[in-house]
Amino acid sequence: MAKDKAWAARTAGATSKEGWDERNDKLDGYNTPEPATLALLNNFTVAKKVWEPASGYHCISDVLTKNGHEVYKTDVHEWVPDTYDAISDFMSFKQMPSGYEDADIITNPPFRYAQEFVEQSMNLLAEGQSCGLLLRLQFMEGQKRKAMFQKYPPRVYTFSKRIPRMHMFNHVENGGKTCSSTLCFAWFVFTKGYTGPSINYWI
Ligand SMILES: C[S@@+](CC[C@H](N)C(=O)[O-])C[C@H]1O[C@@H](n2cnc3c(N)ncnc32)[C@H](O)[C@@H]1O
Secondary structure, three states: OOOOHHHHHHOOOOOOOOOHHHHHHHHOOEOOOHHHHHHHHHHOOOOOEEEEOOOOOOHHHHHHHHOOOEEEEEEOOOOOOOOOOEEOOHHHOOOOOOOOOOOEEEEOOOHHHHHHHHHHHHHHOOOOOEEEEEEEHHHHOOHHHHHHHHHOOOEEEEOOOOOOOOOEOOOOOOOOOOOOOOOOEEEEEEEOOOOOOOEEEEO
16 A cells, blocks of 8 residues: 555665665664563563564564564565565555564664554554554654554553664664663554554553
């Protein structure tokens, strides 16, 4: 379900001809620190099968796999050659992947397209299945989002302690220093068919 040409240019439009920084910037390439995914697993019952539709360097996928989940990994860009089930724009999917019809969707999407990721997930998921997105707490505000939150009341798992900073892909490998985070994050969980209330948990 490609939104429009502009969407494609902003996301899948990142081409191999572009420099690494440019591509990374367009696609919002950040690695999720392991404790963030473990916190979701400790607080929410994730389905055995999971689709990670923006898998990047597989930081979320690897933790899920280590913890016994079967993960279908896709991304719009092939960051790590030959490690994905498909290279595709998440917006282009018309249905859940074959064999993963009853899966949950878990990811850390590009923040500026987070609402599109929620809406696309809710279109694709089977009744009772969930989408869990790791996002800045700032996602809570905004008038467009208010309408979405009323339609799909989320359960929000707010980190009471800051998670380790999310670094851009290859930041450390390129000689960058690790440092602590100045941002608050939460897991926003949307369950297909759940009508509310919206609940916040402090984790
Ligand atoms: C913030 S990174 C997160 C990577 C990984 N999920 C993690 O948590 O470590 C965002 C990822 O979204 C991917 N992405 C951006 N737009 C996308 C789209 N339309 N469809 C699928 N993946 C997309 C990027 O290529 C990048 O890998």
